[in-house]
Each structure stands twice: as structure tokens, then as C-alpha cells.
Amino acid sequence: MTPLGKPPLVFMAQASDIKAIVTAPADVLRPGEGGAVIAPLVGRDSFMLADGEDHLAGRRRVVPGFQRERVSAHTQMVRATVEHEIAGWPLDTPIPLHGRLCALTLRVILHTIFGVGDERVDELHRRLLTMFSVAASLTLHMPTLRYAPPWRRVWRRFLANREGVDALLAELIAERARSRTHQQGLLAMLLGPMHVDGGPDAIGNVRDTLMSLILAGHETTGSELAWAVQLLAHHPAVMHRLVRELDGDNDAYLDAVINEVLRHRPVFLFTIPRAVAKPCEVSGRTYHPPVHLVGCVHLMQHDAAAYAQPEAFRPERFLDEAPRSDAWMPWGGGRKHCPGRHLALLEMQTVLRTLLEHLTIEPASARIETARWRTVIVTPGGGCRVVLRKRRHS
Ligand code: HEM
Numbered sequence: 413m414t415p416l417g418k419p420p421l422v423f424m425a426q427a428s429d430i431k432a433i434v435t436a437p438a439d440v441l442r443p444g445e446g447g448a449v450i451a452p453l454v455g456r457d458s459f460m461l462a463d464g465e466d467h468l469a470g471r472r473r474v475v476p477g478f479q480r481e482r483v484s485a486h487t488q489m490v491r492a493t494v495e496h497e498i499a500g501w502p503l504d505t506p507i508p509l510h511g512r513l514c515a516l517t518l519r520v521i522l523h524t525i526f527g528v529g530d531e532r533v534d535e536l537h538r539r540l541l542t543m544f545s546v547a548a549s550l551t552l553h554m555p556t557l558r559y560a561p562p563w564r565r566v567w568r569r570f571l572a573n574r575e576g577v578d579a580l581l582a583e584l585i586a587e588r589a590r591s592r593t594h595q596q597g598l599l600a601m602l603l604g605p606m607h608v609d610g611g612p613d614a615i616g617n618v619r620d621t622l623m624s625l626i627l628a629g630h631e632t633t634g635s636e637l638a639w640a641v642q643l644l645a646h647h648p649a650v651m652h653r654l655v656r657e658l659d660g661d662n663d664a665y666l667d668a669v670i671n672e673v674l675r676h677r678p679v680f681l682f683t684i685p686r687a688v689a690k691p692c693e694v695s696g697r698t699y700h701p702p703v704h705l706v707g708c709v710h711l712m713q714h715d716a717a718a719y720a721q722p723e724a725f726r727p728e729r730f731l732d733e734a735p736r737s738d739a740w741m742p743w744g745g746g747r748k749h750c751p752g753r754h755l756a757l758l759e760m761q762t763v764l765r766t767l768l769e770h771l772t773i774e775p776a777s778a779r780i781e782t783a784r785w786r787t788v789i790v791t792p793g794g795g796c797r798v799v800l801r802k803r804r805h806s
Pocket residue numbers: 443459460461471478624625626628629630632633636679680682683684741742743744745747748749750751752753755756
């Protein structure tokens with residue numbers, strides 16, 4: 413496929429081909445280039461857009477902050493944040509939950525980075541939500557539209573919002589780099605080995621790292637949760653079993669539900685495109701620049717050879733069997749394997765547990781919503797409309 417004004421894209425659905433794409437050496441396939449669509453959000457110094465040693469060096473700085481043990485130290489913060497957000501959601505009327513879930517996951521990643529208790533972080537949350545609304549427009553994907561009416565106004569508004577976000581981020585980073593007294597949160601850990609002196613270059617670099625974590629860390633989890641809510645609302649038998657198991661303090665079914673949501677509705681339908689930098693052979697075919705290779709994770713996770721009734725939402729398939737690494741890849745693979753998966757899982761478990769403890773979920777439409785693109789991921793097209801009601805405990 414050759415999209416207008418873009419390099420040719422070759423899509424692959426065989427598990428072995430997808431593995432080959434994500435594990436290819438950095439000088440052969442370059443994923444950094446393929447993620448260019450998010451550059452206006454995360455900035456040119458983002459490690460997510462770098463390749464080779466620059467990418468690995470950036471990753472090494474953030475990965476320790478998201479290891480399982482560090483993430484489990486955030487359990488209480490995640491629970492408090494989730495309970496606070498959910499308590500404000502309207503009941504007994506159809507409401508779109510996608511935006512609310514993304515606002516919730518944005519708050520969690522901001523608390524993880526900056527700690528809790530600073531009012532400017534609430535202001536940053538507000539500014540970021542406004543800035544990220546650009547993700548719903550075409551201007552990120554098609555730069556030529558940014559200067560043509562009616563998109564020009566959308567783009568100008570985005571640039572102004574980004575300036576506001578950057579000013580506040582620079583203030584928070586510089587202050588913490590200077591004082592080093594605020595030891596809460598991941599930022600303190602990031603600033604440690606970076607020897608940030610408060611100068612504009614160093615601040616720009618930390619800003620891009622933080623924006624990468626903020627973007628990658630909230631829309632993905634918020635959207636995957638939106639799919640979980642849609643799937644549960646439209647599969648009452650699964651939801652009732654989940655409620656029973658959670659009431660009995662049994663988390664095995666919750667884990668199976670989450671694994672099945674990640675299989676059936678992965679927010680990344682595809683891997684980030686990998687730009688061919690040197691001729692590269694996959695399954696007997698050789699690809700040359702400027703081709704980009706893309707792995708179809710959605711197709712891989714719906715392969716009838718790996719799953720009985722792949723189009724059915726059936727968490728039971730993961731009750732006695734862990735997901736197979738050759739047919740389940742919602743976190744990606746190779747050098748770009750998602751570093752935030754432990755935090756994402758903690759958030760998904762906490763949100764679903766808290767929701768179902770206090771509320772019931774009913775669908776607001778006859779069918780599950782179809783998918784809609786938002787930057788590089790897919791989300792429920794109607795905004796995940798459901799009706800929440802207070803649960804009556806018998
Ligand atoms: C359910 C939620 C999430 C899903 C499904 C998900 C999935 C993924 C996938 C598939 C990739 C690799 C993309 C590719 O290279 O093809 C990725 C990368 C990444 N994820 Fe996640 N993610 C989630 C949540 C998070 C969270 C909470 C964070 C928090 C920091 C995070 C941070 C990142 C970062 C920084 C990268 C880029 C890694 C790199 O460039 O080396 N993600 N994620």
C-alpha cells in the first residue's frame with residue numbers, strides 16, 4: 413500500500429514475520445522514523461523517535477522507574493486517584509466514558525512523574541487535556557492541512573496550548589532540578605543521573621522524555637480501558653461472572669478478562685512502522701528503502717490457527733492458559749517493548765475492580781462501538797457511551 417505523500421507500507425500478519433520485524437537490528441529497521449506522526453506532541457528529542465544507541469540510552473533512563481516493584485509502590489496512589497475520579501462520574505444517564513478514562517489515566521501518570529500534592533500538576537492536567545484534543549483531528553497525520561482552512565485554526569490553537577504546557581513543564585523541571593528537595597515521583601529519579609543544570613537545552617530534553625511518558629502512558633491505557641468497559645457492557649454474562657469472582661476476592665478471572673481485552677481489542681492494531689534502512693529479508697522476500705514494514709498485531713491475535721472462535725470475547729480461554737507469546741503481542745516486542753506495562757496493568761485492574769465494586773455498567777447502544785483512529789491507536793468510535801448505576805449489594 414502507498415498512502416498519499418508517504419512511503420510504501422508493507423503489512424505482515426504471520427507471527428514469525430512480525431517477530432522478525434520487531435527484533436531486527438536497529439541499523440536495518442528503524443522504528444523511530446515510523447513514529448514521526450507524534451513528533452509535534454512529544455518533541456524532537458524524544459527517545460521514542462530516536463533509533464540505535466540514542467533510543468536505548470533514553471529507554472535506559474526511564475525503564476527502572478516502571479519496573480514491577482517500583483510500580484507496586486504506587487498501588488495506594490492509583491487506588492486513591494481512581495476512587496476520586498470515579499466518584500465524580502454521572503449516574504443513570506448515557507455518558508461517554510473514553511474522555512473520562514483518559515483524564516483518569518493522565519492523572520495517574522502525572523502523579524507517577526511529579527508525585528501528589530502540587531496544585532500546578534492539576535493545572536498541567538487541565539492544559540494537557542486541551543492540548544491532546546488535537547489527536548482527534550487530521551492535522552497530526554497530514555502536515556499539509558495545518559496551514560489550510562478550516563484546519564489552520566485547530567493547529568494554531570494546538571500550538572498555543574502546547575506553549576502553555578511547555579511553560580509549566582519547564583517551571584516544574586527547573587524548580588526541581590535546582591532545589592532537589594522535592595524527592596517524590598519519577599521526575600526526581602530522572603533528574604538524578606541527568607545532571608540537569610536548569611539550562612534550556614537540558615530542560616528541553618527532560619521535557620521531551622516526560623511528554624513521551626505522558627502521551628504513551630495515558631491514551632493507551634485510557635483507550636484499552638474504554639474497550640474493556642464496552643466489551644463488558646455488551647457481554648453481561650462475562651461481567652456477572654467477573655463481579656462474582658471479585659466479590660469472592662478471586663483475581664484470576666480479572667486477569668483473564670484483561671488479557672482477552674488486550675487480545676480482542678488491542679489499541680495498537682499495528683506495530684509502529686519500521687523504516688527499512690538497509691535491504692532486509694523477511695520470509696524469503698527482500699525489502700529496500702524507502703519501504704516501511706508494519707506488523708498486524710490485530711490479525712495475529714485473531715488467527716483461527718491459534719484461537720478457537722477468535723472473533724468471540726471469551727476470557728475463559730486465558731483462565732488455565734497464559735497468553736502465547738507467538739500469538740499475543742499487545743505490548744509490542746524487541747527493543748521497543750512497552751516499558752509501562754506493569755503500570756498499565758495496575759491501572760486496568762484497579763479501575764475495573766473499583767467500578768464493579770460500586771457500580772453496574774449497561775450499554776448505551778445496541779451494538780459495541782466500532783473503532784476510530786486517534787493518533788496511532790484505535791478507540792471506541794462513539795466515545796464509549798454507557799449507563800452507570802449505583803450497585804445494590806444484596
Ligand atoms: C494498556 C496500555 C498500554 C498498551 C496496550 C501499550 C502498548 C505499547 C506498545 C505495543 C508499544 C510498542 C509500539 C511499537 O514499537 O510498535 C509501546 C511502547 C511504549 N509504551 Fe506502552 N502501552 C500501554 C501503556 C503504557 C504506559 C502506562 C506507559 C507509561 C509510561 C507506556 C509507555 C510506553 C513507552 C515510553 C513506549 C515506547 C518505548 C520505546 O520507544 O522504546 N505505555 N506500548
